[in-house]
Amino acid sequence: MASMIDVQHVNKAFGGLRVINDCSLSVESGSITGLIGPNGAGKSTLFNIIAGALPLDSGQVLLEGEDITNRPANELFHKGLLRTFQIAHEFSQMTALENLMMVPTAQAGESLFNAWLKPGLVRSQETEVRRRALEVIDFIGLHHVRNELAGNLSGGQKKLLELGRTMMTDARVVLLDEIAAGVNRTLLGDLVTNIERLNREMGYTFLVIEHDMDMIARLCDPVIVLAQGSVMVEGSIEEIQNNPEVIEAYFGASQDATT
């Protein structure tokens, strides 16, 4: 299979702290790849580097073979690389529905010329976008709060809104940063189903950071374990769970002493 994202020998330090240490990995096209690791392993930093939110010190990031190293996030968005945030971001002064309607690109209203001179065209596209946003908001179960300011939603609802954002446009690869944290169990089931469906029907590739092992086990194959800024092991969830190195990284060396 062709790889969707290639990370090659990436390094990143904050001051004297080396967070990403000669890290290389690849995410296969059409896969749902899990990225796990103990706290401080550099998962979110790696996400930010791939998504263009952080400049890297050295190395390369490729999207389907194309060099996207240090490209700004908005450019990557148009190339089909979307992300969610670990701490949910929202446009707090817009309603939940408006938040979703901000996303779609290449609308006629984008250019000033069209906004002034072709109001009819803009309006018909707006109607289309609104229709899609309503579908998405139904799907993520936020229909009843669609006209509330997004800033007033609960943490879990903001997470759902984040996922909804990625469904507003035709993405190629979506980076999900702890999408399950703070979302209740029933809803979580829906989320997983939804992610699987997007993957199967729309061909989305997912790279998922997650602490919830059940979700990783249900969703992800393969799983990549990151520790101290580089890849420790990669494999199916069973392989990972039985790998002594991984157990040590998660539970510390004391595990050996007791066995």
Next chain:
Amino acid sequence: MNELVFFINNVIVAGSVTGSIYAIGAVGVTLVFSIMRFAHFAHADMMTFGAFMVLLLTMAFPGAGAALGLPTAVVMLPLAMLLTAGLAVGIDKVFYKPLRAHGVKPIVMVIASLGVTLMLQGLIRLFAGTSGTSLYVDDRKEIFRLALPFEGVRAPIVVTEPQLILFVLTIASVVGLHLFLSRSRLGKAMRAMSDNPDLARASGINTNLIVAVTWVIVGGLAAIAGTLLSLDVTFKPDLSFFLLLPIFAAAIVGGVGHPYGAIAGGFVVGFAETLAVFNWGVLLRPFRDSLPEWLANAGNLAFVGTEYKIVVPFFLLVAILVWRPTGIFKGKVI
């Protein structure tokens, strides 16, 4: 009735003039704050630059306005707006963008803008000198006297041509800005960026473009405010600079980062200034006979003397912030 006309001339007209200029100035300040999160002190000198461009263009093409029946300075305004917008984008590229790229704290940007303001002021002084120059180079200021059809009213309502133009342009800019922010996709992207820049980028919004567009709007508005001020008074290199603090007061009173708040704040501050220095004794004159002697003979009944006018916006600022800590409109984002 003559007293009422006096009131209209000195409070309603004068307050609207000051208010309009503060309002347009404060909108510029507030837009920069909402998108880039720093207090842009060079705004007043961008106003001066705009007026200076109008002065140069008017001297270069005298008589151009006569064909259209407008003062030449007003005809040259659109061109000056473009030049000032260009200056604003250029200043951002050279001075602010490198700082932003380093992720400096807002206070560093504020100090940089202070540097820009001194530099701009020095440059303009170098070419324009320090004395006042009328923007009416080739034509003269029309003054409209509106006589009221009432018995015994001698004094007319006086409005000058630049004041009328000021009112028209203020309304036009406010309506235009409102339509832009609420209707156009770019305006909505500005709102999004002022709310959450990271998310805006992750949603595919080109934030560099938004910053550039903001500077174009801010430059254009600064040119309008500076030119209208100079038309009403005369062109002086430091005229706008002395309005910087009241303009900031207006932006904060209205709720910083909120364009409609800035407009409201501008008029609140403008009217507060004129009301505070207005001699209320004039209005009491018709009732002189029925008033107690100490009140009837009081000379000047203004709240503060004209020389303390500058204090008023700041008194109001503190008073309003105590009442509403985020300004009249809730500030921070567009």
